[in-house]
Amino acid sequence: MDINKDISKEDILAIKDAIELLGGKWKFCILYHLNTYQTMRFKDLQEMSVGITPKVLSKQLQELEDNLLITRTVNNTKPVTVSYAPTKYAEEINPVINALLSFGSKHREKIKEK
Amino acid sequence: MDINKDISKEDILAIKDAIELLGGKWKFCILYHLNTYQTMRFKDLQEMSVGITPKVLSKQLQELEDNLLITRTVNNTKPVTVSYAPTKYAEEINPVINALLSFGSKHREKIKEK
DNA sequence: ATAGTCACTTTCCTAAAGGGAACCGATAGT
DNA sequence: ACTATCGGTTCCCTTTAGGAAAGTGACTAT
Numbered sequence: 001m002d003i004n005k006d007i008s009k010e011d012i013l014a015i016k017d018a019i020e021l022l023g024g025k026w027k028f029c030i031l032y033h034l035n036t037y038q039t040m041r042f043k044d045l046q047e048m049s050v051g052i053t054p055k056v057l058s059k060q061l062q063e064l065e066d067n068l069l070i071t072r073t074v075n076n077t078k079p080v081t082v083s084y085a086p087t088k089y090a091e092e093i094n095p096v097i098n099a100l101l102s103f104g105s106k107h108r109e110k111i112k113e114k
Numbered sequence: 115m116d117i118n119k120d121i122s123k124e125d126i127l128a129i130k131d132a133i134e135l136l137g138g139k140w141k142f143c144i145l146y147h148l149n150t151y152q153t154m155r156f157k158d159l160q161e162m163s164v165g166i167t168p169k170v171l172s173k174q175l176q177e178l179e180d181n182l183l184i185t186r187t188v189n190n191t192k193p194v195t196v197s198y199a200p201t202k203y204a205e206e207i208n209p210v211i212n213a214l215l216s217f218g219s220k221h222r223e224k225i226k227e228k
Numbered sequence: 229a230t231a232g233t234c235a236c237t238t239t240c241c242t243a244a245a246g247g248g249a250a251c252c253g254a255t256a257g258t
Numbered sequence: 259a260c261t262a263t264c265g266g267t268t269c270c271c272t273t274t275a276g277g278a279a280a281g282t283g284a285c286t287a288t
Contacts, residue, residue, distance in 0.1 A: 008150065014218030015142050015211070021221070022214075023137040024275070028129050036122065042235050053277060054236060068224065079234045079285050092220055095213040097129070100136075103206050104128030107135070110182065110203065138245075156265050167247060168266060193255055193264045 018096070021067055026052055026060050028100060031086065031093055034070060039085040069093065132210070135181055140166055140174050142214060145200065145207055148184060153199040183207065 022028060026049060033048045034040060040048070046057055061084060064070045069090045073083045136142060140163060147162045148154060154162070160171055175198060178184045183204045187197045 008146075010219070011146065011215055012143055014215050014222060015146060016139075016218075017222055018214045018218030019137065019139070019142055023133065025130070025133070026276095028133055029126055032125065032129060043233090046235095051277090053279095055238085055278095056276060058236060059276095067221070074235095077234095079232095082235060089224070092217050096210070096217050099209040099213040100132045101125055101128050103210050104130075104132030105124070106206055107181070108128060108131055140246095157263090160265095165247090167249095169248095169268085170246060172266060173246095188265095191264090193262095195263095196265060 021063070022093075022096070024060075026056065027064065028097060030057075030060055030064065031069065031090065032097055032101075034084060034086045035090070035094065035097065039083050041081045041083055043081075045084065135177075136207075136210070138174070140170065141178065142211060144171075144174055144178065145183065145204065146211055146215075148198060148200045149204070149208065149211065153197050155195045155197055157195075159198065 022031075029049055030045060033045060037044070042054075042057070042061075045061075046052060046054060049057065061070065061072065065072055068087055071085050071087055073085070075081045075083055136145075143163055144159060147159060151158070156168075156171070156175075159175075160166060160168060163171065175184065175186070179186055182201055185199050185201055187199070189195045189197055
């Protein structure tokens with residue numbers, strides 16, 4: 001019984017960590033876009049993520065990079081462009097994105113019924 | 115091409131809706147506990163969700179009920195107790211919880227490495 | 229010289245989330 | 259009369275997320 005309690009405590013910590021990292025208004029959308037296009041510039045991401053401001057986008061990208069989910073590459077172009085791409089490790093996020101997407105679609109229908 | 119763009123816009127809306135509903139510090143933990151025990155009283159939930167205050171717990175539960183994910187039942191006991199239980203529909207959340215839990219566990223390991 | 233592009237940063241602000249502590253009403257036990 | 263339990267609510271406060279708008283620096287094109 002105590003064993004099970006410990007396991008569920010670990011589970012709670014894992015869930016809390018995950019949602020602390022991925023929660024918020026933009027992270028999943030950014031990862032979804034990067035997942036789709038594989039590599040995008042700052043401006044691309046800004047245009048795809050309708051409504052985001054450069055300040056906020058910049059912060060989200062930094063946090064994702066800090067957590068090893070994306071890479072940032074400065075290109076030798078003029079004017080400078082910067083490419084963002086998901087890491088191999090970011091594939092671990094895909095099940096979460098897909099589950100969230102699936103639930104979100106169903107839920108939009110469900111709430112429409114009311 | 116335009117078709118694909120429309121599909122991805124719908125996807126983004128679905129993801130945004132889902133994270134708007136389930137984001138925040140406590141919702142997934144509450145759903146995880148209810149998923150495990152099936153029916154819990156207010157006080158049980160308060161004790162399991164370490165650190166939560168009654169005000170915040172109350173708000174989370176109301177939002178989950180509004181979204182048809184849990185039911186609230188007042189019991190005929192003394193003093194009054196209130197039971198919360200996941201709805202059948204709440205099963206749709208399980209894949210999200212599991213994916214988040216799985217990623218969270220892996221990520222805790224990953225970050226420990228650094 | 230001027231205007232434009234890109235990837236930001238800076239400053240200022242507001243709204244929302246969340247926490248602390250106390251309180252409440254109904255009821256029960258001693 | 260006093261204390262406790264349960265499921266909250268109320269009030270106040272701090273922290274954080276996020277948005278608006280402007281600016282910056284390196285470079286290019288006209």
